[in-house]
Amino acid sequence: MSGIIAIILGFGCLIIAFIFEKGTVGALLSPTAAMIVFGGTIAAVMLSFPIENLKRIGKVIGIAFKTNKKELPELIAYFKDLAFKTRKNGLLSIESEISADEKLDPFIKKGLQMVVDGVEPQSVRDILELEADMTSERHRSGAAMFDSAGGYAPTMGIIGTVMGLVHVLGSLSTSNPDELGSSIATAFIATLYGVASANLLWLPIGSRLKNIDKEEVTEKSLIIEAILYIQEGVNPNTIAEKLKGFLNKEELAKYETLDKRVEA
Template identity: 50%
Template sequence: MDITTILGLILGVGFLTGAFVLEGGHIGSLFQGTAAMIVIGGTLAALMVSTPLEQLKQLPKILKIAFTHKPKDPLDVIDELVSLATIARREGILALEEKIESYDDDFFKNGIRLVVDGVDPELVRSIMETELSFIEDRHSKGAALFEQAGGFAPTMGIIGTVMGLVHVLSNLEDASKLGPSIAVAFIATLYGVASANVVWLPIANKLKVRSKQEILIRELMIEGILSIQAGENPSILGQKLKVFLAPANREKKEETAGREVGEADVETA
């Protein structure tokens, strides 16, 4: 569970409603069913019009990534690649075949399988990079869904407000009701702007961050698998792959990683 996504949504809604109440507003006046219908229903309808059905079906899965996805630790991936490089140097590339099914990442498994099958390194790189480009494309489409919703919602809010003002202006007989009626009309705009900036656009940005994290992991896998195929020294491989990471992240498990690489070198010798 990604606590930052959930906590951020709670804090966003909480601060907005809390500030409204502190200013003397009544929290009950923020809840307007018709405004919610116009903004939420209109936004979803606009998404349906602009997005193919196949992509819309992925919405629950995309939301799950934003709320529950836990990315792999790059250092754990590097340690695993160093371990595989040690096995390959000690027992040969074919020894990796026994390890393939122990992994739950299809991208990683397919890469190791290509190497075990003796596929040319350039072809291995081409296949894996092509698959990576399609993964990145799918991720960008998922984030684009929420970006579109973030664009539609404020517009739907304005539409709701205009509809409310039309209703107000058509009933001017009772001047005492004008103030409350206009306030209700503007709730739709509030819903549209708030939902765009607290929900839709932040989730789109979170998905982009998740995508970059996963792409980095995949790039590490590609470089590591090709290095294993080339028979590189495990310790050199570990140092090379850490170049992909920011200096602060390389030091996160530096002592542990160094000890593991040292043990790998002893075994290789």
């Protein structure tokens, strides 16, 4: 939701500022400039990436604007509680934990299931790290498409402007001098579209995807370590202390509050 608000705010500020400068919204509308900039940008991205990547663009956009970040303090509290249960009832008790929680993250579920099945700790680590790396690679690939669009869009805007100026100069001898300024202004709309879309849409979405990827890498690393600690039978309080290394100051304070609430 915050991403959509940011896009509306960015473009809204540009339009309002233009109106304050005694411009009109209609002056910003140019279907031909939009075709050149957005059509050209999309075509360039399609040429740059394989079709398999392009097919995932809808899912990538969904990831960028969907808020599904897990709270690390809550994850640590979950694994600490799970560690207490396994010390009391044994590792096989995890199976009931898996089946009872239908909303359990598939990545956590997969790791815990391997523990129940008696898979070697190193194999558990290798399998989970490989899955995490492949997920991260897909995220980076999605971000790269938007970064590329951010690079192509201003260039397409310049192309659109040059095309417009060629048309203006070509009809200079026959056109009305009073309309010349308006025609030149219209030609520069393409540059505006290219620069604005690159810096308020394509590049920010690419950066957003990279940040989401970093958060998910941290989250999956915490999950992997927690599952392996539980498999090794590490003391629950020790597990929590080790996993606190993944938290920043704000998250650490939140965990301490959450932990005290649970103990009470």
